[in-house]
Amino acid sequence: MGEILDKPCVTLQFSTMNHRKILIPTLSLLFVFLALWTAGSGVEAAANIAPSATPPPPRQRVIVTEPTPGPSPTVTPTPSPTPATQVQTLASLQAKIRGRMLSANVARGRVGxxxxxxxxxxxxxxxxxxxxxxxxxxxxxxxxxxxxERLGPNFRFETKAFANALPDSSGTINGDLRIYGGGDVSVSTAFYLGDYYKGVDALVDELVKAGVKKISGSLVGDLSYFSGGEIPETWEWDDLQWYYGAGISALPINDNAVDVKVSPTRSGQPCDVRILPRTSVFTVNNTCTTGGSSSSLSITKSLDRNILTVGGQIPAGATAWQGSIAVTQPADVFLALLKERLIARGIAVGGDTRILPPSVTAPTTQTPIATLQSPPFSVIAAKTMKPSQNMYTETILWTLGEQKRRNGGAAVSGNSSVVGISVVRDFLTKQVGIPRDSVIQYDGSGMSRHDLVTPSAVAALYVYMAKTSKNAQAWRDSLAVGGVDGTLKRRFAGTAVSGNFRGKTGTLDQVSALSGYVRTAGGEELVVSILVNNVLSPGDRISMIDDIVVALANFNGKVDEQ
Known part of the structure; x- marks a missing residue:
């Protein structure tokens, strides 16, 4: 995302030099005084001459000589006083914010x-x-x-393996191994330094610890923990093929996306298309050719199937295209990778992989074989908030719903998302004290264009989490830090905001937002929420927001004393 910088306003400042003190004999001093007085009178007179008058010729410079002096006494110069830093007033800060908010490049939009x-x-x-x-x-x-507040910072997502019985004396699971997903988003490259397989390997490790050496049946994915469609109902279709539009699954894997690389080969030859991790789940239709002088590459994924169509052309020698594509039914990829990694560890799998149909209920009498736990929620929260991970947030929302359903909320109707939204609404109205109609929520992440909030509601949440919540520090630790990490890593560099702001960004077409905490130069901590809608240029939106936050950080007055 590019930024458009405003033209800087340049102010020229001039300073005067202090006169040096020179000790001279009395007579010489008088002579110099008369000479300088005469010269000074000429300068003042010249300043009063009408523009049409001919200026007088410049006076010759007067050089004063005196006898060769003896040793001069040491003179201690008088130090110049350090100018006092001007303390800003609250009124000046408010005027600066209002002026920036009314800038011409954002004037047609809406700023909250x-x-x-x-x-x-x-x-x-x-x-x-x-x-x-x-x-x-x-x-x-x-x-x-x-x-x-509802799950707690130590909550852990779980993935469980069940079978009809424990492994026999030879380590064999007789029959199928059912993998019951609990929405553990940490089975991902984001938690294993980019490794596609270590998340699944962690589950293999647990099965090995349980003594499993062979599975005679199939690997069966059980997705019944969640209810509802894979894609939130109000998301826009053109977001769904990309990683940020990935759907939700009880068995998520590698952020429910695959990495795609399209490279040119020799002129006239097909482009090279690679998908990582390698999986048989995806079908690739490649009509892309190498050639021409400019790229016309097109990449399209079917919305409801894992079919990738790559077309157009790439010039020979051009840089390869790389991106991340969302996966339909991510559990298929999870099971395929699990089977591959089991076999790599010497654990034979006799059957295939399949998903348990929603209409089929798993036997309640099955025996638990192994459990894989995620890192604590506080860790997952930071991996969610700092990079602004949409699928993680939706999974968290759905988990809120299912935890309520399974812990005394069985009478609550609706799918996982609907119940999760009710949990959020209950927390906001009863604990935070936000008016019920100030937050209109359709999803967990903000990808929905139907979501609506007020700046006051966001600010109230930040105040509550800092002053009332027992999880205040974990909450702060989950937020992006200006100029340091997450979605704020490339913003505020070299300003008083760098390392000083913690908060959350927001970006959609014609929308930018930033909310969080910033400490002023006067040592006071402020809560700020800025929401910008209907401004076309991302650079215009972001530069205005950032200018306001920098002004807050530079404020050296005391807001609570004015």
Whole structure:
């Protein structure tokens, strides 16, 4: 995403030099004084001459000589006083924010702002704080904060293996091995330094510990933990083929996406198309050729099937295209990789892989064989919030729903997402005190264009999580740090905001958002929420937001004393 920088306003500053003190005999001093006085009178007179008058000829420079002096006494110069730093006023800060908000390049859009003191709650600045705005990924704030409070920072997702009986004396599972998914998103390259297989290998390790040496039947995926369609109903179709539009599964694998690389070969020859990790789940239709002087590469994935069509052309010697494509029915990839890794460890699998149909209920009498646990939720929250991972957030929302259903909420109707949204709403209204109609939620991540929030609601959540929540530090640790990591890594470099801001970004077409905590130069911590809608240029939106946050960080006054 490019940024458009405003033209800088250059201010020229001039300074005067202090006169040096020179000790001269009295007579010489008088002579110099008279000479300088006469010269000074000429300068002042020249300044008063009318423009049409002929200026007088310049006076000759007067050089004063004196007898060869004896040793001069040492003179200690008088130090120049250090100019006092001007303390900014709250009114000047507010004027600066308002001026930036009204800039011509964002004037046709809508800007919602809420800035307040975390200590006192005093409102520093606000604009349309109670109006609805599309939040984009600022919606993740509400989902993840609720999970901290309802699931807890130590909650762990689980993937379990079941069979009709424990392994026999030879280590054989007689029959199928059922893999019951619990939405563990940590079975992913994001948690294993980019390795496609180590997440699945962790489950293989648990099976080996359980004494499994052979599986006579098939690997059966059980996805019954979640209910509802793989894709949230209000997502837009043109997002769904890319990694950020990946669907939800009880058996997620590598962020429910595959990496694709398309490279040119020799002129006139087909392009080279590779999918990682290698899997038989994907079918590739490759009509791309190498040649021409410009690229016309096209990549299309069927929305409901793992069929990838690669067309167009790439010039010979051009840089390869690389991207990540969403996977339909990720559990198929999970099971395929699991079978491959079991065999690599010497564990034979007699059957194939398949998904248990939703209409079929697994036997309740089966024996648990092994369990793979995720890292604590606090770790997953940071992997969700900092890079703004959509699929993780949706999985967290669905987990909120299913945990409620399984812990005293059996009477609640609706699929996993619907129940999860009700859990978020209950937390926001009863614990945070946010008005029920100030957050309109259709998904967990903010990919839905139907989501609506107010700047006041976002700010209130941040105040609650910092001052009331027992998970305040874990919450802060999950947020991106300005100029350091996540979606803020390339913003605020070289400013007072770098390393000083923690918060959450948000981006959709014509939408940018930023909410979080920033400490002023005066030592006070502020809560800020800025939501920008209907501004076409991402650079215009982001530069305005960043300018305001930098102004807050540079403020050296005291907001709570004015």
């Amino acid at each position: 702002i809420k800035i307040l003191s975390l200590n006192s709650g005093k409102v520093i600045f606000e604009n349309d704080p109670e109006k609805y705005f599309t939040p984009a990924s600022n919606m993740k704030n509400f989902t993840v904060a609720t999970a901290f």
